[in-house]
Amino acid sequence: VKYWEERSVDHERAIPIFGSMLPNALGKCSNTELFLDIYKRHSNKRYIGLHNYTKPSLFVMDPQLIKQILVKEFETFPEHLQFIPTDVDPLWNNNLFAMPGGEKWHQLRSILSPAFTSSKLKAMFILMKECCNGFVTYYKSKGGEVDVDVKETFTRFGNDLIASTAFGITCNSLTEPKNEFYVLAKDLVFLSAFRRLTILINIISPTIAKIGRFPFFPKKTKDFFTRLVKDTLQTRREKNIIRHDMLHLLMEFQKDNHTYQDDAHDMPEMGYAPVEDTNFGKTQRTIKLEITDDIITSQVMIFFFAGFETVSTMMSYTIYELALNSDIQDRLRNEVDAAFKSGNGELTYDKLMELKYLDMVILESLRKWPPFILLDRSSVRPYTIEPNEPTESPLLLEKDISVIFPIFSIQRDPKYFPNPDKFDPERFSEENRNNIIPYTYIPFGAGPRNCIGSRFALLEGKLIVAEIVRNFEIVRIEKTQVPIIYSKTIFNPLPDDGIWVGLQQRKFE
Numbered sequence: 022v023k024y025w026e027e028r029s030v031d032h033e034r035a036i037p038i039f040g041s042m043l044p045n046a047l048g049k050c051s052n053t054e055l056f057l058d059i060y061k062r063h064s065n066k067r068y069i070g071l072h073n074y075t076k077p078s079l080f081v082m083d084p085q086l087i088k089q090i091l092v093k094e095f096e097t098f099p100e101h102l103q104f105i106p107t108d109v110d111p112l113w114n115n116n117l118f119a120m121p122g123g124e125k126w127h128q129l130r131s132i133l134s135p136a137f138t139s140s141k142l143k144a145m146f147i148l149m150k151e152c153c154n155g156f157v158t159y160y161k162s163k164g165g166e167v168d169v170d171v172k173e174t175f176t177r178f179g180n181d182l183i184a185s186t187a188f189g190i191t192c193n194s195l196t197e198p199k200n201e202f203y204v205l206a207k208d209l210v211f212l213s214a215f216r217r218l219t220i221l222i223n224i225i226s227p228t229i230a231k232i233g234r235f236p237f238f239p240k241k242t243k244d245f246f247t248r249l250v251k252d253t254l255q256t257r258r259e260k261n262i263i264r265h266d267m268l269h270l271l272m273e274f275q276k277d278n279h280t281y282q283d284d285a286h287d288m289p290e291m292g293y294a295p296v297e298d299t300n301f302g303k304t305q306r307t308i309k310l311e312i313t314d315d316i317i318t319s320q321v322m323i324f325f326f327a328g329f330e331t332v333s334t335m336m337s338y339t340i341y342e343l344a345l346n347s348d349i350q351d352r353l354r355n356e357v358d359a360a361f362k363s364g365n366g367e368l369t370y371d372k373l374m375e376l377k378y379l380d381m382v383i384l385e386s387l388r389k390w391p392p393f394i395l396l397d398r399s400s401v402r403p404y405t406i407e408p409n410e411p412t413e414s415p416l417l418l419e420k421d422i423s424v425i426f427p428i429f430s431i432q433r434d435p436k437y438f439p440n441p442d443k444f445d446p447e448r449f450s451e452e453n454r455n456n457i458i459p460y461t462y463i464p465f466g467a468g469p470r471n472c473i474g475s476r477f478a479l480l481e482g483k484l485i486v487a488e489i490v491r492n493f494e495i496v497r498i499e500k501t502q503v504p505i506i507y508s509k510t511i512f513n514p515l516p517d518d519g520i521w522v523g524l525q526q527r528k529f530e
């Protein structure tokens with residue numbers, strides 16, 4: 022616990038085992054509040070040291086330094102802190118997120134990137150629309166006004182959407198709430214107390230974690246999804262089935278495992294560029310990695326894992342803010358209604374992309390409520406942070422040091438976003454967005470390891486929000502929590518009792 026003191030770095034107090042995390046470990050506050058408090062105590066500094074339990078971690082708050090570590094020094098900080106030892110659960114360890122940042126990750130990232138270009142997203146848009154229609158039809162069938170826990174319902178919607186676009190499976194978790202896919206998928210994504218403990222053991226003592234060999238995914242769910250992917254692959258191969266989803270794209274790559282021109286430059290201008298562009302992925306690469314069925318399974322699992330909770334959080338908070346801000350809702354509805362009208366009652370991909378106010382609303386939702394409160398990186402070689410001022414000294418970071426970037430706190434800092442608790446889409450108007458200080462808005466991360474699914478997530482989020490605003494008035498009800506009381510056990514900024522709003526069916530002449 023003297024790690025930072027010995028290096029004369031300003032730091033948060035730490036105690037054995039719990040490090041700087043005691044208030045959360047004792048259930049006194051949520052993670053969101055813990056990190057927000059730490060940030061507020063030190064927000065005039067570039068960085069401080071803290072202890073993530075026993076792991077010394079550098080807590081970086083300065084946007085310039087964030088850029089330096091995430092982008093310029095990517096080769097020094099190319100990976101995340103490992104949740105479990107690298108050889109314990111291949112299904113987890115072989116996915117893009119968990120993989121250490123070497124050549125294998127580079128190659129896999131290059132292989133997967135084309136799945137998220139505009140042409141591929143456009144093809145998947147049709148599948149997304151089917152899921153949206155299912156959602157709207159379900160709530161319309163209830164008639165009048167319904168009270169909805171949007172977190173729960175978007176978790177179901179997000180499940181069906183990613184089941185369709187990644188796994189190639191059709192399910193309706195609203196009309197069949199206990200379908201096997203949904204029940205097991207929740208098991209996969211939900212971090213039970215035991216799974217959280219295994220992650221913690223790996224942070225506190227990687228040696229014990231290596232001996233324990235606790236897998237990341239529960240066996241039953243892992244077996245179910247592995248079998249499902251294998252069976253789907255086999256059926257498609259036998260019957261030559263083509264469905265425009267991620268499984269199909271991965272199968273195509275498996276067949277033609279050579280060189281391709283990464284068409285990342287074909288990315289649509291999805292409103293405000295969610296991440297800093299880098300040159301990575303824009304050059305021609307020769308892919309040597311063999312895409313086995315197991316590698317395919319690992320990737321669809323991570324798309325599921327990474328895109329299920331995050332997207333449902335983004336959509337829930339957007340709808341929640343619209344319920345609380347009726348003026349913003351009305352303005353958005355006017356824009357959406359006009360788009361439906363010009364498409365004769367249909368919302369096309371191109372029309373959706375043109376909706377500027379919708380873009381501003383979603384971006385502001387991701388500012389105020391980023392689904393991940395932190396980003397992290399680990400170093401693979403020593404690195405020195407040079408001083409910025411005469412009073413500072415160089416700081417030598419050793420190999421394997423963990424670096425944390427408090428996205429939630431930065432995006433709620435009044436220095437960067439005045440009146441930060443106000444939901445104000447104008448921050449992202451065409452004139453204003455240029456004034457946002459780079460690296461103070463990074464809900465999808467930044468640098469080569471940014472979120473590969475950001476455009477997919479924005480498309481999905483925009484589509485369902487537009488459909489809801491088109492078909493329902495969103496209203497505040499008694500159960501709508503203001504302010505939100507964060508759960509002390511869920512890592513990210515969510516309440517324990519759901520996010521409630523009322524949906525009133527609109528009447529069209």
Ligand code: HEM
Nearest residue numbers: 117118324327328331332335465466467470471472474478
């Ligand atoms: C609103 C929704 C989402 C948010 C806020 C989000 C956020 C993030 C963040 C913060 C990271 C880490 C970036 C970094 O460390 O710089 C990440 C990584 C990742 N995300 Fe997302 N994500 C979302 C949706 C999705 C979706 C829908 C998918 C897949 C279809 C996805 C797949 C991934 C993958 C595979 C990675 C790891 C990338 C790599 O390490 O190369 N995410 N996401």
